[in-house]
Amino acid sequence: MLDVRTLHRDCAVATDDAPIVEAVRRIAAHDLAPLVREIDAGLYPENVLRSFGAAGAYGTHLPNSAGGADLSTAIAAMAAAGEHCLATAFCMWCQDALAWYVFASDNAALKQTIGRSAARGEALGGTGLSNPMKTFFDIETMRLKARRVAGGFEVRGALPWVSNLGPDHYFGAVFELEDAPRHFVMAIVPCASEGLRLVGDHKFVALDGTRTFGVQFRDVFIPDANVLADPIEPYLKRIRAGFVLLQAGMAIGLIRGCIDLMLQTRSSLGHVNKYLEMQPEDFEQKLESLEIGVELLAATPFEPDPSYWRQVIETRLAAGETSVAAAHWAMLHCGARGYVSTGAAQRRLREAYFVAIVTPATKQLRKMLADMPR
Numbered sequence: 462m463l464d465v466r467t468l469h470r471d472c473a474v475a476t477d478d479a480p481i482v483e484a485v486r487r488i489a490a491h492d493l494a495p496l497v498r499e500i501d502a503g504l505y506p507e508n509v510l511r512s513f514g515a516a517g518a519y520g521t522h523l524p525n526s527a528g529g530a531d532l533s534t535a536i537a538a539m540a541a542a543g544e545h546c547l548a549t550a551f552c553m554w555c556q557d558a559l560a561w562y563v564f565a566s567d568n569a570a571l572k573q574t575i576g577r578s579a580a581r582g583e584a585l586g587g588t589g590l591s592n593p594m595k596t597f598f599d600i601e602t603m604r605l606k607a608r609r610v611a612g613g614f615e616v617r618g619a620l621p622w623v624s625n626l627g628p629d630h631y632f633g634a635v636f637e638l639e640d641a642p643r644h645f646v647m648a649i650v651p652c653a654s655e656g657l658r659l660v661g662d663h664k665f666v667a668l669d670g671t672r673t674f675g676v677q678f679r680d681v682f683i684p685d686a687n688v689l690a691d692p693i694e695p696y697l698k699r700i701r702a703g704f705v706l707l708q709a710g711m712a713i714g715l716i717r718g719c720i721d722l723m724l725q726t727r728s729s730l731g732h733v734n735k736y737l738e739m740q741p742e743d744f745e746q747k748l749e750s751l752e753i754g755v756e757l758l759a760a761t762p763f764e765p766d767p768s769y770w771r772q773v774i775e776t777r778l779a780a781g782e783t784s785v786a787a788a789h790w791a792m793l794h795c796g797a798r799g800y801v802s803t804g805a806a807q808r809r810l811r812e813a814y815f816v817a818i819v820t821p822a823t824k825q826l827r828k829m830l831a832d833m834p835r
């Protein structure tokens with residue numbers, strides 16, 4: 462496996478992780494903060510995402526030569542962007558997940574090409590794993606079917622939503638073999654593949670700047686060279702905690718942003734806001750315990766113990782629920798200034814629901830916990 466320090470050197474990005482978060486924080490304050498309303502209205506923050514990549518934000522969570530990985534810097538970097546804009550933080554998660562898939566696989570060639578470019582933010586892309594994640598937990602059936610052909614697979618079907626895409630982007634996808642039900646293969650799909658179509662015919666209430674498309678596959682050829690895992694089961698166990706835990710960066714950033722909004726109203730509205738049941742200090746406490754839990758879990762994403770997986774799911778559930786609660790109370794603290802169409806509080810409230818509905822959504826997390834042996 463490629464050592465993350467080698468990757469940093471080869472990618473010409475910093476090797477020490479704290480400056481990476483600081484660099485992301487600076488770029489976010491300078492380049493991202495002025496754009497948040499435009500991003501909310503649909504602007505894709507491509508330049509900002511590339512700047513984060515050049516600063517090293519998508520390279521710190523990758524497996525190291527000792528066989529471990531630490532997600533905490535990636536989560537902290539995502540949170541620094543998420544304080545301003547959840548759409549951008551989600552695109553960072555997409556990018557992190559893409560690089561994670563490649564570097565957690567045994568496909569050495571892909572690590573040198575797409576993996577390396579994704580870790581530097583040169584190649585952009587994401588992940589179409591929502592439908593498979595629901596399929597593996599008996600919520601949906603697989604939407605992509607494939608048949609074996611010479612040198613690879615021919616895939617057909619459609620994914621309703623995949624984010625952080627564009628004509629030259631890539632994403633991870635899973636398909637089921639037509640002649641072998643429940644035999645799943647995972648691969649990297651270039652958006653430029655022949656027969657692949659991106660369809661953008663919807664407007665979301667938030668996260669509209671994430672370049673989220675429906676993806677249609679009409680007999681798309683996926684070469685063996687792009688395969689990450691076949692069959693998928695052991696690999697899925699390897700990547701799943703990283704997939705879920707990295708999303709905490711979105712929640713931590715959003716909650717911090719909401720606490721800031723509550724504090725900003727204190728000088729003018731504190732005399733009446735003090736009667737609200739939830740105060741910024743309550744969310745500071747909740748955030749602190751979330752951050753402590755996340756940091757602990759983020760240090761060992763390949764831990765196979767089932768109790769570790771349960772804690773990951775419980776933590777992810779708390780992240781979604783605290784996000785929605787923080788945005789709700791930020792709205793009440795801000796009052797009318799948050800309710801105008803340019804108000805930050807209403808944007809954060811719309812954004813917050815995304816943390817609770819993106820896969821694994823609150824209802825899936827609750828099902829997973831209910832299905833787990835104690």
Ligand SMILES: Cc1cc2nc3c(=O)[nH]c(=O)nc-3n(C[C@H](O)[C@H](O)[C@H](O)COP(=O)(O)OP(=O)(O)OC[C@H]3O[C@@H](n4cnc5c(N)ncnc54)[C@H](O)[C@@H]3O)c2cc1C
Nearest residue numbers: 588589590591592621622623624665668673818819820822
């Ligand atoms: C902005 C945005 C970005 C996303 N990005 C990604 C991504 O990058 N990768 C990815 O894999 N997933 C992505 N998703 C999907 C997301 O992860 C969830 O799967 C989705 O929000 C629904 O999850 P759920 O568990 O609540 O399922 P539910 O919404 O309860 O059920 C999902 C089912 O409802 C169907 N459905 C969808 N839309 C409609 C509709 N308008 N009317 C009726 N039925 C409908 C779907 O086909 C699906 O079978 C994105 C979703 C959104 C809103």
